[in-house]
Amino acid sequence: MADVTVSHADLRRMVQSALSGAGVPRDTAGVVADVLVHADLRGVHSHGVLRTEHYVHRVRAGGLNPHATPRFRQTGSTAGLVDGDDGFGHVVGKFAMERAVELAAVHGIGFVGVHNSSHCGALSYFVQMAADAGFIGVAMTHTDACVVPFGGRRPFFGTNPIAFAFPAKRHPPIILDMATSEVAFGKVLQAREVGKQIPTSWGVDAEGRPTADPSAVTALLPLGGAKGYGLALAIDVLSGILTGATFGPHIVPMYGEYEQMRKLGHLFMALDPGLFHNRDAFVEAVDQMIDELHQEPAAAGFAEVLVPGEPEQRKEALYREQGVPVPESVYRYLATAAHHDVSDQSEG
Numbered sequence: 001m002a003d004v005t006v007s008h009a010d011l012r013r014m015v016q017s018a019l020s021g022a023g024v025p026r027d028t029a030g031v032v033a034d035v036l037v038h039a040d041l042r043g044v045h046s047h048g049v050l051r052t053e054h055y056v057h058r059v060r061a062g063g064l065n066p067h068a069t070p071r072f073r074q075t076g077s078t079a080g081l082v083d084g085d086d087g088f089g090h091v092v093g094k095f096a097m098e099r100a101v102e103l104a105a106v107h108g109i110g111f112v113g114v115h116n117s118s119h120c121g122a123l124s125y126f127v128q129m130a131a132d133a134g135f136i137g138v139a140m141t142h143t144d145a146c147v148v149p150f151g152g153r154r155p156f157f158g159t160n161p162i163a164f165a166f167p168a169k170r171h172p173p174i175i176l177d178m179a180t181s182e183v184a185f186g187k188v189l190q191a192r193e194v195g196k197q198i199p200t201s202w203g204v205d206a207e208g209r210p211t212a213d214p215s216a217v218t219a220l221l222p223l224g225g226a227k228g229y230g231l232a233l234a235i236d237v238l239s240g241i242l243t244g245a246t247f248g249p250h251i252v253p254m255y256g257e258y259e260q261m262r263k264l265g266h267l268f269m270a271l272d273p274g275l276f277h278n279r280d281a282f283v284e285a286v287d288q289m290i291d292e293l294h295q296e297p298a299a300a301g302f303a304e305v306l307v308p309g310e311p312e313q314r315k316e317a318l319y320r321e322q323g324v325p326v327p328e329s330v331y332r333y334l335a336t337a338a339h340h341d342v343s344d345q346s347e348g
Contacts, residue, residue: 003325011324011334012037018337026065028091032121039122040324042312044177046186047122050330054255055088056337057246061258064088064118064261070095072112078103079111080245086261089120093139097126097268101133104270113243114266119143119254124177124309127165130270131173134279137165138269141295142236144251144262145191147181147220150229153208155219155233156248160239161183167273169283171290175309181220188214240265 001333006014012033019029021288032055039050058064068087072095074080080099084092120126123139130137143158163177183202189212191198200210203217211217222228240247245265252262273282289307296305319325326334 002328004328004331005323007323008037008041008320011040011049011326012333014338015052017237018052018056018334019059021337022059022066024059024088025341027273028066028068028088031094032044032090033158035094035121035125037324038125040120041316041319041327042124043319044122044124044312045325048325049334051119051121052337053330053333058118058258063252063258063260063262065261068092072096072099074103078107078109080113082112082114082117083265084114084117086116086118086263089118089141089264089266090125090319092117093120093126093266093268097129097137097139097270100268100270101130101135104130104135104272105133108272108275110270112268113239115243115245115263116261117264117266118262119264120266123163124165124175124312125163126268127163127175127177129175131167131175133270134167134272134304135261136167136269136271137163138271139163139266140235140239141264141266142240142247142251143246143264144253145249146185147222147232148204148208149233150201150222150226153204153219157222157229157236158248158251159220160232162231162235162257166286167283168286168290169280170195170287172313173309174286174290174307175312177309178223180223180228180235182228183220184221185196185220187339188217189222238268262276 007256013035016029017037018269019032020026036049044163061068068085070085070092071083072080082096092114096114100110100112104327126139127137140162142160145155145158147155147157159179159181161179182226188203198214200212203220205211206214208217222232236247243265245263252260273279291308298304
């Protein structure tokens with residue numbers, strides 16, 4: 001199916017209106033739209049506006065609180081815990097990273113855990129908030145079980161992503177946002193659609209055997225075998241158990257059980273490089289690292305060496321100028337849902 005190209009501003013308005021039409025307050029809908037469009041601008045369409053319909057469905061089923069009020073409780077001089085009130089993870093995550101940045105501005109570091117949240121979208125959005133404030137940003141979250149543990153055959157952990165942002169002076173920040181599974185499940189689904197085989201490192205069948213048949217995949221494999229498995233476990237402890245949330249197979253699935261609150265946990269950190277290093281010297285050294293990586297000779301099949309997040313930043317610059325490609329079916333849904341938004345049309 002063909003894509004429809006939409007300006008990022010129009011796309012944001014459509015998402016905000018679609019959510020408002022489902023009874024979501026416009027200021028809340030605006031934050032969710034910001035995070036979703038952020039992902040699409042970076043070319044991470046799996047976390048972009050195509051998720052809107054799912055969120056609307058979950059709100060209407062009762063598994064997401066559209067009127068949530070996140071609450072922050074400081075638990076130490078540099079740490080705190082946010083109760084997300086079962087609201088949109090995008091709003092809860094932004095609120096939590098804002099608190100982490102506030103703590104870092106006073107104490108040099110801020111750790112903020114979150115519980116009673118939901119899917120928060122692309123973690124790059126939140127770590128960029130920290131980098132824009134001059135801090136190193138870290139964010140992580142657990143997700144529902146879809147990845148087998150190393151040596152296992154049934155899914156236990158989720159894709160459990162983690163993200164880092166490192167501010168620079170002349171260059172945009174270095175942003176690493178990655179899952180701990182070998183690939184996103186969306187790539188398996190895409191291979192099913194087009195009838196192509198997949199690498200056997202992507203997923204396993206019902207017996208836990210690696211398979212090249214995308215239609216036989218029932219669970220994903222961890223990134224790098226035991227290493228990705230270990231990272232997924234650590235992220236689940238830090239974002240789930242540590243924050244008072246649950247873990248692994250006990251997490252309410254994103255797709256299914258729509259009437260249940262998901263009770264997800266996240267962890268956010270903002271760190272002032274001035275705690276360890278002269279701030280100006282730090283960002284200048286990050287610039288130097290980026291410059292020297294750019295000067296490295298490219299391997300066969302590559303045009304150049306890039307830093308993490310740079311392909312996404314280039315795509316964002318292109319999409320801001322030329323518009324964002326959106327699948328026609330997603331565009332039709334948003335256009336129809338936005339048309340039925342009967343709420344106040346002022347920007348939230």
